[in-house]
Amino acid sequence: MEKKKIAFIELETHSALLEQWYLLLKEMQSVDFFFFVSPKVKSKITAIPKDCMTLVQNAKEIESKLAGFDAVVVNTFHRHFEQYQTILEQKKGLVVLHNLNFSLFFKSVNLQNIWTEKARLTYFLKLYFAEKIRSRRKAILKAVGFGVLSQSLFDEVNSRSSLAAKTKLIQMNYCQSHSFPASEVINIVMPGNVSGKRKDIKSLFEVLPKLNPQSKLHFTFLGKPESDEVLKQLEDLKQSCSDKITITHYHRFIPWEEYSGEIAKSHLLLCPIKNETSFYLVDEIYGKTKVSGSEADCIYNGKIGLFPTSYPKMNWHNLYYENASDLEAILNNLTLGQLSSEYEKLQPYLKQYTFESVKTHLENQLLALANSK
Incomplete structure (x- = not known):
C-alpha cells in the first residue's frame, strides 16, 4: 500500500x-x-x-x-x-x-x-x-x-x-515509562512554566512555608519562571521552608528530553492548575476549553498527579485537593508507603495507554x- x-x-x-x-x-x-x-x-x-x-x-x-x-x-x-x-x-x-x-x-x-x-x-x-x-x-x-x-x-x-x-x-498520550523510584525522600515535581497565569502559584507559595511534613520532601519546579519576581519568590522559598523540605528550580527553558528525565525521578506531579485563565484576552477555562500539558506529563511518564478538584477528572488515577488547607494537609501527611499504594490503583490505566x-x-x-x- x-x-x-x-x-x-x-x-x-x-x-x-x-x-x-x-x-x-x-x-x-x-x-x-x-x-x-x-x-x-x-x-x-x-x-x-x-x-x-x-x-x-x-x-x-x-x-x-x-x-x-x-x-x-x-x-x-x-x-x-x-x-x-x-x-x-x-x-x-x-x-x-x-x-x-x-x-x-x-x-x-x-x-x-x-x-x-x-x-x-x-x-x-x-x-x-x-x-x-x-x-x-x-x-x-x-x-x-x-x-x-x-x-x-x-x-x-x-x-x-x-x-x-x-x-x-x-x-x-501514551505511557512511555512507569516507575516508583527507590528513595528516602519524596520527589514532587511541578511540571511546566512557573506561571501565575496558568497555575495557582500564589496559594502554593503560601502553603509551602507552612508545611511540617511527616516525610522529607523535595520539590522541583520544572519550568522557566515567568518573571524576575517569581524567580525571587522561588529563591526566598528555599530559606523559609521546613528543614525537611528542599527545593530545586530553573532559570531557563528545559529541553524535552531533560524535562522527561526529571519527571521520571518523581513520585508525584504537583499540578495546581488554575480554573480560569485567558488567551489573547479571551476567557478560557482549564479542562473545558483549554487543556493542561500536565495531563500528558502524567500519562507519558506513568505518574500520579495532584490536581485541584476544579480540574475535570482524567481517565487516569490522580489525587485531588479542594483548597489550600486541603493541599497543606495532603502534603504534610504524604508517605512513600501511601504513594506506593496509590500507584497500585494506576495499574489498570497503564494497559489502556500502550x-x-x-x-x-x-x-x-x-x-x-x-x-x-
Whole structure:
C-alpha cells in the first residue's frame, strides 16, 4: 500500500507536542511525514532529526513546498491566519485546537483581562488592530477537521458547537515509562512554566512555608519562571521552608528530553492548575476549553498527579485537593508507603495507554484525513 504523505506545521509554541508527534509518526507503516518549523520552534527541539525538518519564516513560504503531500496538520493556529488560507483551501487540513473559546467558539475579548494583562497590552493591541486576529481567526473553518487533545475538551465541543462533527479527539498520550523510584525522600515535581497565569502559584507559595511534613520532601519546579519576581519568590522559598523540605528550580527553558528525565525521578506531579485563565484576552477555562500539558506529563511518564478538584477528572488515577488547607494537609501527611499504594490503583490505566494502541489509532485518523473528500 502506498504511504500517505503528511506535512506538520509548527511556527509558534508547541515544540514539545511536535516531538511527541515525531515519536509516534516514525513507527507508523502507512504514513510519511515532514515538519515545517520556525527558527524559534527549532531552537527548542531535541528529538526530531534535522533531515525531517525544513526551516521557514512564515506559513506563506510553505505553500510552494506542499506538492505531493496528501494532507497537512497545523499543530498551532494562533496568528497570521491569512498566511494559512491557501494551504487550507488546497490541502486537506487538520488544525489542533488549544484554546476553544478563542479558536472555535470565537468568543470576544473580556475587557477585564486588559487590566490583568497590562504588561503585554501593546502586544495584544498589535494582534487585534494590525493583524486583525479577531476576524481572521475564522479562517480555521476552511480546515477539513479539528483536533482536541483531551476527552473533556472533546465533550465541550460536542455539547455546544455545530462543528462537533468536524472535531476529533486526538489521543497522543501514551505511557512511555512507569516507575516508583527507590528513595528516602519524596520527589514532587511541578511540571511546566512557573506561571501565575496558568497555575495557582500564589496559594502554593503560601502553603509551602507552612508545611511540617511527616516525610522529607523535595520539590522541583520544572519550568522557566515567568518573571524576575517569581524567580525571587522561588529563591526566598528555599530559606523559609521546613528543614525537611528542599527545593530545586530553573532559570531557563528545559529541553524535552531533560524535562522527561526529571519527571521520571518523581513520585508525584504537583499540578495546581488554575480554573480560569485567558488567551489573547479571551476567557478560557482549564479542562473545558483549554487543556493542561500536565495531563500528558502524567500519562507519558506513568505518574500520579495532584490536581485541584476544579480540574475535570482524567481517565487516569490522580489525587485531588479542594483548597489550600486541603493541599497543606495532603502534603504534610504524604508517605512513600501511601504513594506506593496509590500507584497500585494506576495499574489498570497503564494497559489502556500502550504505545502500540495509541499509535495505531492515531495512524488510522491520519489516513482518514488523507483519504477524506
